[in-house]
Amino acid sequence: MVRVYIHGRPQGQNLWSSAPAPNDKFYLNPFLDSRIGEDMNAVMQVDMWQENSYYSYIHRKNVVEKGNRPSSYFAITVCFERQYCTQVATLYELLDTIYKQLCLNNLIEKYGDQERFLVAQFQEKENVLVQITNVIQQNIEKYISNGLETIESKQDTISARIKLYSIVDVDSPQFISDCLAHRVLVSPSIMNKDRLPQELQQKIVALETQKAEVLKEKNRWQSEAEDSKEVNKELNLIQKKLENKNAELTSQIDSVKEETRKEYQKEIEDYKSKIRKLNDSAEDLKKQLNNEQSSNKELLGQIKDLNTEIKSLGGKLNNEQSSNKKLLDQKKELNGKIESLNEQLNNEQSSNKELLGQIKNLNKKIKSLEDPLKKEQKFIPNDGHSDETDSDDDRSLEINGVAKEKKSHGKFFRCLPGQFLHLCSQLAPVVEVLNTVILILLLVLLYRWHVVPYREININDNVLDDTLIQDTIIEQSSDTINFY
16 A cells, blocks of 8 residues: 655645555654755655655755745655565656656745745645645556565664665665665765775766666657557656656766766865875974984084093093002002011010010129128228218119219228228229110110101002101000119
C-alpha cells in the first residue's frame, strides 16, 4: 500500500493526505525543525521506521512562507507499507517532475532566487493535491511496483548515521544495504569527496551512457507511439519526462565538472598557502641559524682564549713542579745535614759524659787527698798567733774562691811541720793546674749543653716552606761539680 503526503510550512506547518495513517504524523512532524537540504536545491531523504519505508522529496534552500518568512520548506513524502523501493532514481525523477510541473505555480512559485508559497494552507488547492496523489500512485504502479521488496527487519534509521549519495550511485547494492541500516540522503548536488578525479571521470562516462540509453528508450517509445493516440499521449508525457531527465543529466555532468574544478582549485590554494607558511618558517629558521652561528663563533673565541690561558698555566705548573722538585732535593739535603748534626750531637754528648766521669774521679781523688790533710791539721800547734777572725770556711779549699785560698795559704803552711809542709808545697801547683782545667771543662760543657742553637725545618709533601722556623734551645742538664 502506498500513501502520499504533501507537507511543509506555507504559513505555519501544514500537512495533507488523501488517506493518512495515524502514526505517520509522528514521523512527519520533526521535518519542521530539521535542517536537512538547506545547502541543496533538492534532496530525497530515505528512512525506515516501524516496518515502513519513507521517501521524502524536500525543497528547503531559499524557501519562504507566503508572508516571506524565511527558513520554510516544501516536501512530498511517499510511504511504502512493509516494503522498500529499489528504484530510487526513478522515484526521485518522478517526484522531481511532479514538483516542477504540478507544484510550481500552483502551490509554490519562483520568486527571484527564492521559492515562495502561494497558499497559506494546502487545502486551498485540494484539487491540485488530489491530482498530484493520483499521478504519483499511477506512475508507481506502472514503473516502480516491480522494484518493491518486502522489509524483513524492524530496524529504524531515523536516529542512525546519515549516508550521502549522488543520484547516479543509487542503483548499487551498497546503496540498498545503507538504506536498510542508515538514514540516506540522495541529491544531484551531493558528490563523494573521497573519490579521485579518475573515478569522477568514470561517473561522468556512466552518466553519459545512461543518457544515451534514455535517448534510445525515447526513440523506441516514439516509434511505438505512432500506433495509438492514447499511447502517443503517454509517450508525450514520457518524452517530456525523458527530455527533462536528459537536461537534468546534462546539468548534473556540468555541475560535477564545475565542482571538481572548484574542489581541486581550493586544494591548490591551500597547498600554496601551506608552501608560503613553510617558506616563512624556513626564513625564521635561517635567521635563528645565523644567530646561533655568530654566538658559536664568540664561544669558539672564548674557548681559544681559555686554551691559551690553560697552556700558560700548564707552563707555570711545569715550572712550579720543577722548582718543587729542587726544593724537595734541598729538603733531602737538609734532612741529611740534620741527621749528621744529630749524630755529632750524640757523639759530643757521649764524650761529655766521659769527661763528667773523669771529673767525678778527680773529685774522688781530691777528697782522698783532703782527708789526711784534715787529720794532720788537728795535731799542728797554733804557736800563740791564732786569728779569731778566721773561720773554718777560710781553711777549706774551693775551686771557685782563688782569692780566699791565697789568704789562707800562709796560715795553713805555717802550722805544718817541715816534712808535711814540703809535701804540701809540692802539691799546691798541681791543685792550681787542676782547678784551671776544671774551669775550662765547665765552660766548654756549659757552651755545648746550654747554648747550642738548633734550627728545625718543617717540609710539606710537595712544597718546601721558605720561612725558617724559630730557633729552639736544646737544654741538657749537667751535674754541678764542687771540690771540698
